[in-house]
Amino acid sequence: MDLRMKRRDPGGHQAGPMRTVTDADGARLDGPGARGAGAVLRPPRNRVDRRAVPVWTIELLLLTVPVAAGAVAAYWIFTSRPVWLGVLTGGFAVLLLGLAVHTPRAHHRLNRWEVTGEAVYTRTGWFTHVWRVAPMSRIQTVDTERGPVKRLFGLADVTVTTASAAGAIKIEALDHELAAELAERLTAMTQATPGDAT
Amino acid sequence: MIAWRPLHRRSLAASAAMSTAIVVPVVAVLIRVLPRDWTAPVRAGVIAGAAVLVVAGVLVFDLLRLRTTAWRLTGERLELRSGIVFREHRSVPRDRIRSVDLTADPVRRALGLTVVKIGTGEHTSGERTMLTLDPLSRRDAEELRGVLLWQAGQEHGGDDPSRDAPLAVLDWSWLRLAPLTVWTVAGGALIAGIAYKPLDALGVDLVESGAAAQLWEGVTTRPWPVIPLLLAVNVLVGLTGAVVTFATAWGRYRLEREPGRLRLSRGLLTARSLTLEERRLRGPGLGSHGRSGPGSHGHRGLRPHPGAAMTRRLRATVVSTAFLAAVAAAAARSWSLPPPWSWSWAVPVLALPVTLWLAADAARGLGHALGERHLVTRAGAIVRRTVALDRGGVVGWTVSESYFQRRLGLITVSATTAAGDGHYDVLDVGAEEGLDLAARAVPGLLGPFLRTPGPLRDGLGGELLDPFSERHGV
Structure with a gap:
């Protein structure tokens, strides 16, 4: 598994003399700034649960299969079925399904999270990489959420909100017991960290 | 262990009463739509059946909602479990609670019920930001309000600022x-x-x-x-x-000061009462420095962004021009449009000098600076917008790097804040410089997650307390 991940890693593009740091998984996850001598955002420590891949795949298929099927049906019923449009429609459907199968794997490889005594830190994104940090002292609510598919696989999401409308941090697809424990700890830590009047 | 408490069961009665709002139009439509040659009893039966079905549906939904929702108030926090299909468990530390809003529409008021919304002062107005207890009995709601905001009152307890006279009442x-x-x-x-x-x-x-x-x-x-x-x-x-x-x-508007908090109540039919902690009321730490004209890109003190930001904008302009021209040309060819339209592809090409100039101006407009108290960021073509954000008001960072930015060594650093838009961005800054800026703007927040590449690196980086890394390691 490690070898395949190394080969497929989208971070491995060759753009100049990059100094990427390899972490334990072999996935090159170092953040921006990796090419210079300055500081780099290091990847958060923890990966999401292995079960996230089937869960996300099912969730995406539930979304994309009807759309793809609708497109093909519309082509078949409402048009005079020209070849070029058929190729286009077929390509669209295959692309959707391909994304539904591939994206969860990419996300599982790339999404990371970490909770320290002072902050919550996550890394998400495949095409656009996003790192988020929120300090304990500014955390206002801690939520856990379980959709139907996630419940089937025993997973849960944890969302942490701050005073900002743009500041919610979501840690997706954790084992539900771990999620409950994490939420519990986060609330306790938030409680212990004096808040400020924001 | 403090027990979980349910919502008030009389909610079912309220829902049943509310369901008439659906029953009436359904019945009205059915009266119109049902075939006239049906006998009166059959028509009446169908209509009654539909009405019963609607009411039953609403009641079943509300019953499920009541059964799956529970809340509790512990010494430290308020917790809410909810959701029939999407299970949710929310928890708010008590010292983060900023407002309690009690609302009772006429139906709930008649039944002695009140909807309680507990806010943490988040900026958006979305439901998600509030914990909603729908409904509690009026007594429980008042009690919860008192308990939740009691702490705030205690801190200011010493000199009780006249609870007798309201600050304002309705003047008819x-x-x-x-x-x-x-x-x-x-x-x-x-x-x-x-x-x-x-x-x-x-x-x-x-x-x-x-x-x-x-x-x-x-x-x-x-x-x-x-x-x-x-x-x-x-x-x-x-x-x-x-x-x-x-x-x-x-109607019945009153603004009262209770120890350490303000209470606003109003409404003749739907009674609303909002209580805010007084010490949370303050202006946002945000200043928008004047919008300056095109000549001002030499603003003193702001650091310009790297040339790659210019490259990125020029490249995007050329690519989108080529794309637009190609689409226009293809359209003109496939539908064989007459002369004025067959030349439409030339429009984006002719506009290229202007769009390129705009792109270059936008790139020249980018800038940022770190003052003693403020983080200053500027963006915009022609109209430049400069924002100075109070460093103390930064409640988190979002660093993003798109595929194209990655190739050019650029990032966008976004400071999240409670003020204004919720986030203020430093666009297309050099990766190292941007991270350094964020690390220095709020010491101790982003810093622990940075590491210097080179001999000092320890592979895993960081010697931070992480309660989860041992057991659920990478």
Whole structure:
């Protein structure tokens, strides 16, 4: 598994003399700034649960299969079925399904999270990489959420909100017991960290 | 262990009462739609069945909701479990609670129920940001309000600032200001417009019934008395509406100061009461420095962004121009459009100098600086917007790097804050510089997650306390 991940890693593009740091998984996850001598955002420590891949795949298929099927049906019923449009429609459907199968794997490889005594830190994104940090002292609510598919696989999401409308941090697809424990700890830590009047 | 508490069961009665709002239109439509050759008992049976089905559906949903929702208040936090399909467990530390909002519409009021919304002062108005307990008994709600904001009161307890006199009460002479809205003029016509569809469903067709035709005839034959009369009726309806709306919304308005908090109550029919912690009221730490013209890109003190930001904008402009021209050319060819349109592909190409100039200006406009108290960021082509954000008001960082930015060594650093837009961005800054800026702007926040590449690196980086890394390691 490690070898395949190394080969497929989208971070491995060759753009100049990059100094990427390899972490334990072999996935090159170092953040921006990796090419210079300055500081780099290091990847958060923890990966999401292995079960996230089937869960996300099912969730995406539930979304994309009807759309793809609708497109093909519309082509078949409402048009005079020209070849070029058929190729286009077929390509669209295959692309959707391909994304539904591939994206969860990419996300599982790339999404990371970490909770320290002072902050919550996550890394998400495949095409656009996003790192988020929120300090304990500014955390206002801690939520856990379980959709139907996630419940089937025993997973849960944890969302942490701050005073900002743009500041919610979501840690997706954790084992539900771990999620409950994490939420519990986060609330306790938030409680212990004096808040400020924001 | 403090036990989980359910919502109030009388909610079922409220839901049943509310469901008439669905039953009435359903029955009305059924009366219209059912075939007339059915016998009266059959029609009555079908209609009654539909009504029962609607009420039962609403009740079952509410019952499920009540059964799956539970809340509890512990010494440290308020917790809420909810969701029939999507299970949710929310928890708010008590010292983060900023406001408690009690709302009772007439139905719930009659049943002695109150909806409690607990806010943490988040900026958006979305439901997600609030914990909603729908409903509690009025006594429980008042008690919860008192308990939740008690701490705040204690801290200010020493000199009890006169709880007797309210800061403001409703002065009914304010009512004369109520009609000063556009609705007074538009009111009557608006109501007629809104009422048209439901009346149509009920079989009252204003247009076909001849009422409209008669009215029109009246207007054309005797315009003098009819038109002023119509206008007068319109204004009268609008006026009544405005006054009634004002009275129901603001009747019994009172603003009171309780120790350490403000309490606002209002509403004749739906009683609302909002309590805020006084010490949380403060202005946002945000300043928007004047919008300056195109000549001001040499603003002193702001660091310009790397040339790659310029490259990125110019490249994007050229690529999108080529794409637009190609699409226009393809369209002109495939539909063989006549001459003026067949040249449409030239438009984006001819505009290229202007768009390139705009792109370059946007790149030159980028800048940032770190002051003693503020983080300053500037962006925009032609109209430049400079924002100075109080460093103490930064509640988190979002660093993003798109595929294209990655290739150019750029990142966007976004400071999240409670003020204004919720986040302020430093666009397309050099990766190292941006991270350094964020690390210095709020010491100790982003810093622990940075590591310097080179011999000092320890592979895993960081010697931070991480309660989860041992057991659930990478």
